[in-house]
Amino acid sequence: MGALPIPPTPPGTDLTGKTAIVTGGNAGLGLEAARQYLTLKAARVIIAVRSPAKGKEAIAELKADPTVQKLNPNAAIEAFPLDLDDFQSGVDFVRKVKSEVPELDILLNNGGTNILKYHKSASGHERVMQGLPLSARILVTRTLLIRETAVNVYTHFLISLGLLPLLISTAERRGAPTHLSFVGSSMQSSHSLTKKPLTPNGSFLEHFDDQKTYDAMTRYQDSKFMVNVLVRGLAKVVGEENPKVIVNHMCPGLVYTGFDKNLPLWLKPLMYIYRRVSARHVSEGARTLIHATAAEGSESHGKFLSNNIIRSGEVPFLDEAAGKAFTEKAWKELVAECSKFEPGLSRYA
Template identity: 50%
Template sequence: MGQPTIPPTPPDIDLSGKTIIITGGNSGVGFRATREFLVLGASRLILAVRSPARGHDAVSALMADPAVKEVNPEAVVEAFELDLDDYKSGERFCQRVKSEVKELDVLVNNAGIVDLKYHKSMSGHERTFQVHCYTHLLISLSLLPLLRRTARLRNQPTHISWVSSGTSATHSFAKRPIPAGSSVLAHLDDELNFDYMTRYSDNKFVANLLVRRLAAAVSPSEVIINSFCPGFLKPTGIDKSLPSWLGLVIGMTRRFKGRDVDGGARTFVYAAAVANQKTHGKFLQHNQVDDKACAWLDEAIGQDFSDRLWVEIMADMSRIDPDLSSLA
């Protein structure tokens, strides 16, 4: 069975006057989503990118896009440097945003990596969790006051939308529970526990967990916080780190069964600009709330896992900036 078609964005969605930040928006479906935001009238769009040169190229491409030039020629498009591998880079990014951005309507936590080998991040954690989850949480917490102020100014909620995946439902935590009394972060950081077959789905499951926990501490009348899956897409370059044989197999499957990238980009718009307060703390699949992907978190063992991880990761945040723990 194929994936459902993502319908066109409702015609009444107008992002005029809105400021949007998207991490990793210089390539793949994230780049296509930035174009969608601009065509819908976003006044200011900031790409948070690891490579300033590639960010500059993406900005130039967006401003030269015929549709953007026709409907939104006055848009301000910028690239801010951000390396999610490093908490310190996340801090510098947030400091720049707070200094240069007076209003923020949407934060899209999009950037990610696929890594089949174990690596430690510059901050000392296992790298894929650092990139997908921990630094994105740091940014979300740090920019939360700005999002709240903008919501009060607009008299409508702002958004944090986190790119996740339907594969989050196949996480390994239910089958291989982390022993009670042990550190969850330390377990995830341990190379002996690295399983490349499940690491991506585990990353995305933890992203959904963080969305739930953050949403529980923030009113949806201020900031709507959700996660979403763009779908299994036609080739976008995300598989470039895979072994050649595996990349070939997945690439062929994507060509025949993948959702077109424009459809994937519309899921970004839906989660970050269309979805209402009923999606707060929820995971969206095909633009619909999907509670099954996170059902394990409603079980006692899943709730315990969530509680333990949240306490540990908030302690991690407090070590970076003591003020962060009071924001959520």
């Protein structure tokens, strides 16, 4: 019943002199990924967080880590403000990075959330699809309660487009590709569009914003599905042959990060047993993120990884005519939406 073991990061994986950004990097998988980047000798690691206080706490924890102190004591560790609930915060984040970060080797889109009630974001969209700056929430399906990191879509997309030129220029300077990665999920195959399809002339944003089409049991899956859609689109923009930026997404699996203390008392024993049998330790789950962003090459460009293995056909809908039409519509519509906040992004339409 347990998850497949994730092997150690390949020997020789070396981030000396490189810069990594991790959204949602103050807790859980994001914090552990930041720690592992540092143990691989990254010169600069920036965690994107909503709370300055939590950012300071995370920086202190990373600096105090014995392995980091031993292997990379002089690394620069910083926290930049980012509220994934708000497009404008994403714009401000991109501008800060561009002004203060001359080179960017890894952008790991990790932060996000899942909530089980309909809410709108600060930017006016359904909140799970927009993005809320928490590393995790409880996900309830009809058969199982599990926990995964939810990377929500819209603000991360704006950030990715905004920082793409920096990733490209860094790759050109290094003479080697950089990485743009999203934490995804195998649950993307259970998205709602096959049961609640988009109308032929409908807006995908309006579809997911409509409370009538909202389903708490599938919205998390929908957000992961949209990550796949946008990873494919970003891969095409970068170029599919010898890409300067490797764009991919990965599933870390079920990871135990200690959040069960907030569960109802009756559920804690059940989840404790389930996690002891099935969940990965956070260090192991984070290695899937490190593998995709620091060890995988261009063979993973535009692809999805599970257990560090490239998977194909994970969402059959996307390879069908209806899925391809949806992908094209979603890309154009979301670029147009992001361009309202950062007009320069319109060139990607």
